[in-house]
Amino acid sequence: MRICYFGTYDPVYTRNRLMIQGLKENGVEIIECRVKQTRHRLKKYLELVNLHRKIKKNGNYDIMVVGFAGHAIMPLAWILAGLNGKKVILDLFVSEYDSVILDRKAYSKYSLQALKFWAMDRLACVLADLCLLDADEHINYFAGFFKIKKSKFKTILLSVDQNIFYPEERTDETKFVVHYHGSYSPIQGVKYIVKAAELLKNHTDIIFNIIGKESNHQKEINMSRELRLKNINFLGYMTYEKLADTIRNSDVVLGMFGDTEKALHCSAYKIIEGFACRKPVVTGDTPALREIVKDKENGLFCRMADPRDLADKIMVLKNDPDLRNKIAESGYQFCQKYLTPKATAGNLLSVINQMLK
Incomplete structure (x- = not known):
């Protein structure tokens, strides 16, 4: 199987790095279609379109996965995957509205910024064929708050890099x-x-x-x-x-x-x-x-x-x-x-x- 991993995601971020690693360990070929988040918006989109065109010419892919955080890039992913006749999965992971507005309280929940983040979250979910979250309770939250069917979501638990995190006897037990x-x-x-x-x-x-x-x-x-x-x-x-x-x-x-x-x-x-x-x-x-x-x-x-x-x-x-x-x-x-x-x-x-x- 060939998966197009798409977006402006950080490949070093734990969720992305371990998901890609795990898919490879299951025999999946990962084709990355990625540009850095810091690039100018129009240039970033054009680069992704060109990269996607090259991937189509070089053997194509079976399905697209949009890496975290892909909320804002989801409309472009939906267009490109749709034109290519492919389904698209969004590794949603968290709600931007929840993180920025409710948790950090960066803006009032009655502000235009709050509306922007709410709309971005919901549109991303609506456009994806499937959205991935880290817990069933998280699915309950998204389905209720954004009025989206639970069938749109799937729980994929967090994973841990056991090449780094592994047990070993303590060297200092004074405290x-x-x-x-x-x-x-x-x-x-x-x-x-x-x-x-x-x-x-x-x-x-x-x-x-x-x-x-x-x-x-x-x-x-x-x-x-x-x-x-x-x-x-x-x-x-x-x-x-x-x-x-x-x-x-x-x-x-x-x-x-x-x-x-x-x-x-x-x-x-x-x-x-x-x-x-x-x-x-x-x-x-x-x-x-x-x-x-x-x-x-x-x-x-x-x-x-x-x-x-x-x-x-x-x-x-x-x-x-x-x-x-x-x-x-x-x-x-x-x-x-x-x-x-x-x-x-x-x-x-x-x-x-x-x-x-």
Whole structure:
């Protein structure tokens, strides 16, 4: 099978990189029709048209997949695939409206910008033959909010690069290390991690490591300074390889805790990266995360936006090494079975085969 991977997507971004890797591992030939997002809009579109024309001349393809984030480029993909008599799949992954308007609150939900993002999301879904999301709960959100049939969507779980994220014995066990990595966005709820660290400040053997661009965590850094916390480190941006090392040298991996609408229907890479490194995960309890996390089996839930409950769950794992090891092993086995790039892309390939019949 030959798939045209189309758009202005970032090939290094985890979702795109692992989806392409997984498809290749399933024997699919990937033909990339991609230009950089930074190019001038008209020039970008013309380059994509020319690249697509060359692909048609050199053996064509069976189906088109628009890589993330492809919301804005979807009309062009629909035209080119339609003229070529091919179906098009959009790796939707997230709602731009949800991210920009509801989660980050960059504009009022009554503004023209909000209307633009809503219309872009909905049009992209309408034009695609199939849209991919990361959780069934995410499908429920899209179908309800954008008034689109659920049959337009398919859940393809997140996957993890097991060449980078893999288990290994800790090299330093002098402290009980609680690990978080990710962005500053409200969905992550980093401020609740800082507050949990404050609640546990008298446990001098517990240390919190927060990894991500420090400029993005400035509010949380300032909060930590105001609270005079000595049990929390802001470590800054790391390569994936260095990040995986820090996970392996931790005792607990944290997920997301923000009390936002988006948090209810999205999954999180940090959770499955913890699984892959055979570490116990504590995360907020949401409908979407219940699809991959089973409480006290392969993870531990706490209440969203509740630093006291988060601190309590950290202490549960600290004081119960048997539970810690059981959860870590169960998460690792779940990851090995369902969350490899080959496994998740294999699910997509099965869907594509049905579409092409």
